[in-house]
Amino acid sequence: MGEIWIREAERLGDGSIGGAMDTPSAPGRAVWHTTESGHGNASFTNVGKYLISIGAEPHILYDPSTDRLGQYGPLNQSARALRNDGLTRTNRTGRVCIQIEVLAKAATPFTGYWKPGPNFRALMRAIRSWGVPDTWPAGALAGSYGASVSRNRTTWATKGGHYGHCNIPGNDHWDPGKIDRAALFAAAPKTSTPAPSTPSTGSASTYTVKDGDTLSKIGEKTGVKWETIASLNGIKAPYTIRVGQVLKLKAASTTKPATKPTVSVAHLNSARAKDIPAATGHTTYPAEVKIVEAALKAEGLLDAKYAADGSWGTTTEAAYNAFRRKVGYTGSSATGAVGLESLKKLAARHSFTAKA
Template sequence: MGEIWIKEAERLGDGSIGGAMDSPSAPGRVVWHTTESGAGNASFNAVGKYLITAASEPHILYDPTTDRLAQYGPLNQSARALRNDGATRTNRTGRVCIQIEVCARAGTPFTGYWKPGPNFKALMRAIRSWGVPDAWPAGSCAPGASRNRTTWATKGGHYGHCHVPGNDHWDPGNIDRAAILKAAPTTSTPATPATPSAPATSTSTYTVKSGDTLSGIGAKTGVKWESIAALNGIKAPYTIKVGQVLKLKATSTTPAAKPTVSVAHLNAARAKDIPAATGHTTYPAEVKVVEAALKAEGLLAATYAADGSWGTKTDDAYNAFRRKSGYTGSAATGSVGLESLKKLAAKHGFTAKA
């Protein structure tokens, strides 16, 4: 599983905009839209509110002139920015269907004047964490672009609103598609993987077979597909040929041991540390693991991230992580639950247990 909430993004709305995907076995994709508005903070704020009022929320709102980034809902669920194609719910096509509204006008392609920065790189990092390839399967976004149903249903990658069957808009306009990918090269720091890669096999090469993809080869060999691509000089759109011999990046055959954190121990610490004197610890080693993860999420200040005490700051930070992960109401407060701890563990390399 990839990133669900982008830590660098602002939050808009209540975090609930859709539901489960209809075809989770289909490749992941991204759809680029334009808001048909100006850019800048005033437009960003106005459009951000309007999309909620109109119940047309995408996952992401992005400003190409300020690099401002906001998120309405979890990336692993659907958004509301597309029309259905008959009985096909286009918003729910694929493993993910990440909808991005850019504060711009289709008639003036934003790639001609934009200023992508760290937030754009964070957005692309999250997109790639879902295995969405750096490719545009339907081609140009110019007026008259193809809305091929087979392409949409079977090909992962980046699309414009103009490519989606059942829709009649032609945004985002004739943008420079290559510029989108070049603005956040794959050599930039990737997100922490949801699950650690398996150790590589002793095989130092791999011969491409019929039906193979880079991500599939990565899963078979325990080597990240990005590493395979870089080692073999394969660049977007990451095409490989049957019979091609790929070098594999060697890694240790013995994975590093992961720390284990117990929900029961955390709740015992929570019950004792909060009412006790500042700095009181109960299970400091396990609490420190969680504090480090919350710090990495940007939710806990470094001052409180290594004391091993489950105080009010740590408790507030954990509640913030639950809200960030989509929990609401009573599920976002109180005792630590195994489900939410597993989500944090999957992102930060430790094991959660009851």
Template sequence: MTGPSYIPGAERLGPDTGGSMDTPNLPPRAVWHTVESPSGSGWFTSMASYLKRESVWPQVLYDPASDRLGQFAALDTSGRALRNDGTSRTNRTGRVCIQVEVCGRASEPWTDGFDPAGKPNFLKLIGAMRAWGIPDTWPAGAPQRYPGDHDDRDRATWLGRGGHYGHSQIPGNDHGDPGAIDTSKVPPNGTTTPGGGSPGGVSRAQDSINGLLYGYGAHGDHVTAVGRALVAAGFGSHYTTGPGPDWTDADTLNYADYQRSLGYRGSDADGVPGEESLIRLLGALPSRNDTPTVSLSNLIAAARADVPAATGHLTHPDDVLTVENALVAEGLLASSYADGSYGTRTVSAYAAWQRRLGYSGSDADGYPGRTSLSRLGDAHGFKVTP
């Protein structure tokens, strides 16, 4: 899904110098901040100048009192309001990472008394987020009351799941904003938004089955498996691309068609899987325990043995193929070289992955380390074992 670079009617605040995203294959997300000022139009003007002067601007500045909305940079480029998580540039994580600074204080949630229905610019902002495919979900849960204990900064969640996050929930950051904002208002439940982002009657509910999430905003190989099964069963008419690992409205609409074919009606055919229909589609229920594993020691042994051997030499092909498929998904390895052999092409592709994470020199030699392999696994659904 592709949304607007600039929200219609938003004030152009400059400097329009956002960078490209490092991991456009990862799900889209939004991050909410508070600029720690009062609300009001005058404060909006002052904070716009401050954020530019300090070079810590997000893409978007919003004032809930006046409904003023401004943009410092295009939504599909990076902001500068997050700290890096080690070598990972959090500002550049995901297909988009739309950051919003709100004129307000974390200790006094700005959503108190806030009515989204009466704020047309706020609804434009939410519509733009939805148009980019950002789910109406909070993967790390609702932001904690300020200052919080920060036990919700989970790196795997941040890398693997699209949706809305608070600044306080981002790995590598130590801020407590935006505080305990009302997540039924951000984004507003059941509210139609301009710019192609309306739920339009399509369910945004989720359900957990066997430890895996299904429904809008769910992410993982199990989502791809459902989509492929729907297509195979003749229920893929709503896809324009995919199916893929992010559950979109198209998945919901296709699944609803499938549910109706089974005789379900009304709320029982809302496009969100239940156990019975999922078993009938897949034959069995996937489980979180089905997550593939990759042995780091096996992978290193394969690299040492396969590189000097004849082309196509196989040492630990299952481990290698899982990693190669992830490198293919990252755009670093041609699919024709995903053959289970850790040869020179795979070494080069893995070295490119290491450089993408910020490694250089001998630390980007194409031979896996625990951290770089875990980062790849977090992004592509496999676990790393010794």
């Protein structure tokens, strides 16, 4: 199982955009689109809402100029950014079919001016977690509307990897344009190394099947008996595996995940009302304020010396307002009382839970 929700991404919409995949045994793939719009925070907000209003949500909205990343729905379900190919529901092809809308225009390839950062690397990490290879099975991308490119149905149905919207059968769009395909992978180099050829203590819990692998070879690489791998993954004779398949090497842990801390909007606003006018260092709900301060520090918006005092003073207030502007709030929406929506955005990026 790969990543379902990207922890670095902002949540967009209500989180429900599709359903189960039609061909979950087929390899995973990612599809790149362009919104044919401008970029920047205003475009992110406006286009993000527009895609919801017309029922054409992708999984991901990405701004190449700011590295801003939003997610509409779970990656293990379908999105709504592709037309069907006759009776074939192209949005539901493969183990996953991750749809990425980039705030850009096909005529001006975004890889010529983009500024990929940690959020782009997080996106690629999530795509790769589903075994999607760094390949382009359909080949070249379109350089103009009507350009001759592959929309081969067999390739689409059977080959995992990255596709342009222009490569999908049943679709006539030419996005994402002539982007530098290799640049996508170069901007997010793989950090993992191949499994060692000898057993090692504390080895990885999964293994992605590579070309030429057999269960026996995987057992030699990982130090896990091939019979154990087969049992853990429900593989029976004739012991068939496929390239890109992610195999479990260890039984799932029965340890319950740690509970995320909870921060209350009401408590933060009470702290604002009491701490700001009081003497420096006054605290009202220090435990919850410290959680927010740590998140603002991680965002690069709050100096470390103010990030652990638990007091919602003017410096913390300014840092929180800066975060709101960073994620697209403007005018009076970027100041004043803490709102549940903005706190949820911060919580999603820094592993705590926001409540009213």
